[in-house]
Amino acid sequence: MLQFKNITLRRGTKLVLDDTSFTLQPGEKASLVGRNGAGKSSLFALLTDRLHPDAGDIEMPPRWRIAEVAQNMPETETGATEFVLEGDAPLMAARTALAQAEASGDGHAIGEAHARLAEAGAFDARSRAQALLLGLGFRVSQLDLPVNSFSGGWRMRLQLARALMCPGDLLLLDEPTNHLDLDALVWLEAWLLRFEGTMLVISHDREFLDTVTRVTLHLDEARVTRYGGNYTTFESMRAERMLQQQAAYSRQQEKVAQLQRFIDRFKAKATKAKQAQSRVKALARMEKLAPVLTAADFEFSFREPLSLPNPMLVMDAVEVGYGETAIVRGVTKSVLPGQRIGILGANGQGKSTLVKTLAGALPRLSGRVQEGKGLAIGYFAQQEMDVLRPEEGPLAHMIRLAREVSPQAREQELRDFLGRFRFVGDMVNQEVGSLSGGEKARLVLAMLVWQRPNLLLLDEPTNHLDLTTREALSMALNEYEGTVMLVSHDRALLREVCDEFWLVTGGQVEPFDGDLDDYQKWLLEQSREIARRAREEDRAAQEQARAASQPAAAVPAAPSSRDERKAQAAARMKLAELTRPLKKRQQQAEQALEKAQAEHAALLEAMARPDLSPAERADQGRRLKELADRIETLEMEWLEIGEQIEAMEAA
Structure with a gap:
């Protein structure tokens, strides 16, 4: 097990952990939650020896391997698949041992190295690495591209795949969903549910935490408190605990006041001096309870739009893309007042390109966009720095914006406005380039609110927001009277805000006829189809390589006599007879596979219900893992039978 025993950690003058203790049992999947800056990443650094505690001990089995997602952007020309393979430490060690043994000509060492390779799963390592990449949204054509040819977000996906390639005994994940779209997120959840080791994850995605974790560690006021249950369970348990704490504090304050009144009243009377003194001692011995102090809630609202054009805008045969490359074509749609549109689709399909074009950040390639009279667009870019200037402070941004939107605004008014978004004191002049991701996102939100838009175009607005700010954004959008078009992988935000979806x-x-649960089922079907095609292409490539390595067989001459034709017909009948049992087994495996896949999809849908108890959710999680294992077994059986049939037909 993993144990923190009376750990104290300081970073400079800041106390990050204060005599805190908690335990994780083997196989438990836990989330580490707390406000931004509470010290969650510092706790991860303790586990990986990048930091050392000032006091206390961390105990874990010495043979445990720790896997985490590296936060640096890799700069290498290594191919994507090979880069992921390099994350499998036992496989790399076995490869090195084989190379050394072959170089020395030591036959015994060569044999041992091959045994180590087999133990490390070398025979299917490449296909496992590529399955991870495909699951995380990479296309087949990208599997062997050099790492440095990918953008920053895709390189972080490569780092995630590299960590999952050899997850070890303890898997540490710090915001793993930030660079994922919904299809990759659904795949990652399924993968983590099958993972049998211990996991600790930091995330601000409520639905992700509810799906993959069963323990919550809350870091607050330099202490870690363990709660049994996922994030939703933690919220309700913590609220109840806080009420109990506040009630206990109130009762104690009443008792303190009562004792103090007795002491003040009778300490000067000789007849009561002894009793008064005993009350003084009782008061001194009393363990003082602290009042419940919580971080101030963050909230904001969008101002009422000055007008609501109808329609907001009309797109007629619009084509969007970059340069001469079209990504999305033939968009003919109208956007009406009050609509709440969620834009779904895998990375690279053109969601952000469409939003950028509507916002005017990209020129459209063709077609027509007619804007309603009085249309005022507020645009939240996925990369906040697209709309911010790194060398200027928040106040300078607001002053420039006020000149364009509201010339009468005074500097103090702008300072007060920024204070509502937690920019206080000298922070209003701090260079934006030095702000955290969450602070930049809050500044963009502040600028949107000031502009008083009637159409909000939001491209991944929650990427750097903590849970409190995400909830504030959700509430503000629900009260907003204008139109919202939202691209996000935050399912909680999509569920709470959007009432229709475009795919x-x-x-x-195209309009997507269904809700997010239907979309997740569609994604699972698509990912299975992609994986099936990838396996077929891989098998075809292997067959082609085998054929190329063998001498070309002579082309059989056409049958020249009746006897030869009879012989060939008899051979075909014999082949059909030999393969019939195999084909029947393959059909049975296919039927069982379809049944297991349907049950898996139904169970995923059932697990999304909010009224499940922790015990029911745990049982369903175990059943989900059993089904995933069975699906994998049936897929392998189906493929192996197919290969046997192909081999017999080739022979």
Whole structure:
């Protein structure tokens, strides 16, 4: 097990952990939650020996391997698949041992190295690495591209795949969902549910935490408190505990006041002096309870739009993309007042490109966009620095914005306005380039509110927001009277805000008839189809390589006599007879596979219900893992039977 025993940690003058203790049992999946800056990443650094405690001990089995997602951006020309393979430490060690043994000509060492390779799963390592990449949204054509050819977000996906390649005994994940779209997020959840080791994850995605964790560690006021249950369970348990604490504090304050009144009243009377003195001692011995102090809630609201054009805008045969490359074509749609549109689709399909074009940040390639009279667009860019200037402070941004939108605004008014978004004191002049991701996001939100838009175009607005700010954004959007078009992988935000969805896929934008649960089922079906095609392509490539390595067989001459034709017909009948049992087994495996996949999808839908108890959710999680294992077994059985049939037909 993993144990923190009376750990104290300081970073400079800041007390990060104060005599805190907690335990994680083997196989437990826990989330580490707390406000930004509470010290969650510092706790991870303690586990990986990048930091050392000032007091206390951390105990874990000495043979445990720790896997985490590296936060640096890799700069290498290594191919994507090979880069992921390098994350498998036992496999790399076995490869090195084989190379050394072959170089020395030591036959015994060569044999041992091959045994180590087999133990490390070398025979299917490449296909496992590519399955991880495909699951995280990479295309087949990208599997062997050099790492340095990918953008920053995709390189972080490569780092995640590299960590999952050899997850070890303790898996540490720090904001793993930040660079994932919904299809990759659904795949990652399924993968983590099958993971059998211990896991500790930091995330601000409520639904992700509810799905993959069963323990919550809350870091607050330099102490870690353990709660049994996922994030939703933690919230209700913590609220109840806080009420109990406040009630206990109130009762104690009443008792203190009562004792103090007795002491003040009778300490000067000789007849009561002894009793008064005993009350003084009782008061001194009393363990003082602290009042319940919580971080101030963050909230804001969008101002009422000055007008609501109808329609907001009309797109007629619009084509969007970069340069001469079209990504989405033929978009013919209207956007009406009050609509709440969620834009779904995998990374690279064109969601952000469409939003950027509507915001005017990209020129459209063709088609027409007619804007309603009085349209005022507020645009939240996925990369906040697209709309911010790194060398200027928040106040300078607001002054420039006020000149464009509201010339009568005074500096003090702008300072007060920024204070509502937690920019106080000298922070209003701090260079934006030095702000944290969450602070930059709050500044963009402040600028949106000031602009008083009637159409909000939001591209991944929650990437750097903590849970409190995400909830504030959700509440503000629900009260907003204008129109919202939202691209996000935060399912809680999409569920709470959007009442219709557009799907961007295959270069088209179509209405998606269903809710987010239906979309997740659709994604699972798509990922299975992609994986099936990848296996078929891999098998075809292997067959082609085998054929190329063998001498070309002579082309059989056409049958020249009746006897030869009879012989060939008899051979075909014999082949059909030999393969019939195999084909029957393959059909049975396919039927069982379809049944297991349907049950897996139904169980995923059932697990999304908020009224499940922790015990029910745990049982369903175990059943989900059993089904995933069975699906994998049936897929392998189906493929192996197919290969046997192909081999017999080739022979």
